[in-house]
Amino acid sequence: MNQAFLDNSLWRNIYCVLAGDSAQCAARDYSPGMLPGGMEWLAFLLAAAAIVGLFVNGVLGGVIVLIWGERRLFGRFQSRTGPNRWGPWGTLTSVADAIKTMFKEDLVPAEADRILFNLAPILIAAPALMVFSVIPFGVGTYVADLNVGVLFIMAITSLTTLAVLTASWSSANRIAILSALRSVALLISYEIPMALAVVGVIMLAGSMSLGEIIQAQGVPFILVQPLGFFVFFLAAMAEMARAPFDLTEAESELAAGYLNDYASMKFGLFFLAEFMAEISTSAIITTLFLSGWRGFDPIPSHFWFGAKLIAVLFVIIWFRMTLPRLRIDQVLKFAWKGLFELTMINIVVTAILIFIWPQPTTAQLWYMAAVNWPVAIVSIWAVSKLLGTPAYEQTQPDLNAPTYPVGSEDIPASSAYVPEVKTQTSLQEGGD
């Protein structure tokens, strides 16, 4: 049993209760376990199974609670009550929804590529779960503390797009394909600012391990890295296709996009994955920028993590309830012309600060924050000036001006009424 596993209190507690007279456990004041000596491998396997079961079921339970909570919050934001009928305060509504989803007829379109069509829900749900393996939910409560944790998260979350592409391609639906193409465009554009936004955090912490990043946060990095947080938050919203970047399933345009042809539990898996992504994104933001499970002493670390997670979730839901959707060209423009530049500014400023104060102490982190905030505000203002749409200068026309000659011969013939329609053939011939 290697040392790193035993540092993890979750592992240690389960393993040492099971394992027999393991010397390592005895060294940490554990009494001999339930299994006879020499069965440490079984204890290891059982502990692994128990932890995976705990995490998967915990996440699924969290999703059920989140669906209920999100709907209640939607209701409150819209002056409604939200679900309140089934169970105390409507808490069983999402359970009822889950049962309903499972018992629906599983339809597969006739034209669909069956293998890919069935594979896509698994492809989307598995990575969404895998992200949780590196997130520390409290002191010593994690599955694995990878030394490339941030990189792992970046890599895993990108897999979502593959699943979306598979789903839309296999369902042989044109609207779904439009949504998949949007999804790919979104991923390519927002992966870069998202990764670059974390660079500042990694530079400050000097490590990619999430555990060490939390250890480095004497001051929560949201204060030290406001620009990084701003970009990361927006890019994460785009990554999980949330409002205002919900172009992939834009209900009012694409009527659910790639989900169009899915029914029953296959749809349910997509739905689950979407909410798991929401939880994992909030967890990552909490870990990277809100100092994870750190807090004041008498309250356990898990509560701190949970409270911060819920706060981030609330902000995400608030965003979703308030903002309308951006158009695809604006979304891409925003990523390449706005967020990308902001991350660059952030990296340069952070690098200079790190050059001045290598291995920053808490006091030095506050100095960095004092430098970073003005930089953030000025650069965001400048970018919004450059990218924003100017307001109308004059709206009210002169009421006393002569009116248009209604119904007279002076009206010029419409040029726009019979536009030059590009047909299929003309497009094919005139390729540029």
Next chain:
Amino acid sequence: MAIKTQPVTVNLGPQHPSTHGVFRMRVMFDGEEIVDVEPVFGYLHRGSEKLAEERTYTQIVTLTDRMDYVSSMLNNQAYILAVEKLAGIEPSPRGVWLRMIAAELQRIASHLVATGFLIQDLGALGTPLIYAMREREGILDLFEMLCGARITNSYLRPGGVFMDAPDEFWPALDRGLDDIVRTIDELETYLSGNEIIFSRTKGTAVLPPELLINASITGPMLRASGVDWDLRHRAPYDYYDKISFERKLHTASDNYARYWVRIQESRESVKIIKQCIEQIEPGSVRPSFDDVPRLIRPPVGDAYAAIEGSKGELGFYLVSDGGIAPYRMHVRASSLINLTLLRDMLIGGQFGDLFVTFGSIDLNMGEVDR
């Protein structure tokens, strides 16, 4: 190296969350750009105009409710004006004031719905829509107080309205007007300064005023292009000549301008209602049955009366052969005529703007198909 692309034809509707009813568009895309649009409608055709030939003049009021079902009071008003013109009925003053109040309330309700759904099409997940609908509920409560129904009112009768407003209506109306102003303020704080809405609606689907006049577009769509054409001002019907109000115009003629004109017009409607409350006079709300019997037999002839509806000029053309039912009824449905420019607005635009532009016309399939 040229990349060979091929346009894709997609069928949107008739069952689509954003088509405001049952409307179908066959859209050809080149990537995200719209190349061609073919609107298909008629899914909600109920033959109201033909049905009217079998109904008495009073019974047709119930059919007009169901044409544009978000502004039934305005439909009633246009129809009743046509009947009064055809049969030469002198309306009683209190009835006219009451129906003006009802019509202006309905105009606010309709504009609120239009604004809410426009933002819903922009993808705001229902929040502003529900704020707008919440206020519309207040207006519908007032209608329930007036005539006992919320949407299919049938409040108006030839010569006035069927019943006077109850006593509790007037304080409720005062409160309701304050609420409406507050909600419009709230919507404006939320929407008019919102950069996302601004960047999405500014400069999209711009139509030149000449084209709008040529296509006989009316209503907020026309006024958003700077053409000062409001029938309440140009050809006052009822007592609009005794009312002073501002005509709100915008010059940009894009989706934002249309939204802006609607919001400002709602404010003006509140002012009009306040003036109506000041000027309303006591008396009977409809002429006695000796003057205007239940079964009207207008003289042989025809009449056309139009009002400034919430969506444009709403006109009813009636032909009488001297019987108890019209020989022919025709509706100048503003939604249908405003829809004719859909293709011009959409071609060359982005797919994301398709339903926003569609929503900015503020059409109602009940009126388009009738």
Next chain:
Amino acid sequence: MIGLGLPRGFIVTLKNFIRPAVTEQYPDRHVGLLGAAKEAGMNPFQFLIKKPADSLKAIAGLATVPVAVKQSSRFRGNEFVFFEDRCTACASCAKYCPLGIIEIVSVPGKIDAQEGESYKLEVFDIDIGRCMFCGLCVEACPYDALHMGTSFERSKYVRDELIITKEELFDAPKRPSSFYRPQFEENAFDPFKETVDDFHDAGRHEQPSAEDLKKKWVDER
């Protein structure tokens, strides 16, 4: 792209987040301990001691209290109110119905030397399934025999049950709407609390006195 407009929007949504909900729940709403105690007519402590099971339910958020929907008394609703004693079987309602869903069959009834000839209703059916509640039949009724109802719950499993007959109309509780019936509004009649039991109360027209009759039929001739 990011300016002051977006934060203002966030503040508007947050203000509405704090505002009480406008949803009207029907037929009942969930209440906490205070609401349940108020419904039972005692203070919360009494309620806790006297009805522990109900209080636990209320604390768990499972207690419900019925809600009365706020309606205008002019509401044009279901379950027409019909006074057979007032009806003369003139069939005005059937004539005025735009959809022709009222079916009336009448036969000559008793012939009374004093009151004259009267018709007796054999059939009086209203097909609610096609009714659009425009109220023209009520407006047409010259003797205030037919009134709009005020309820709205009349869903049925079988379409035929939607046709309400004379007997059903006669037996139903009489809660007439004051739509086109100003006499109810003048008397401040509340259809959601009271019923009209006597058909005399339902009409605008008072029965002529003997003097009036004499004046009309004897003196003027």
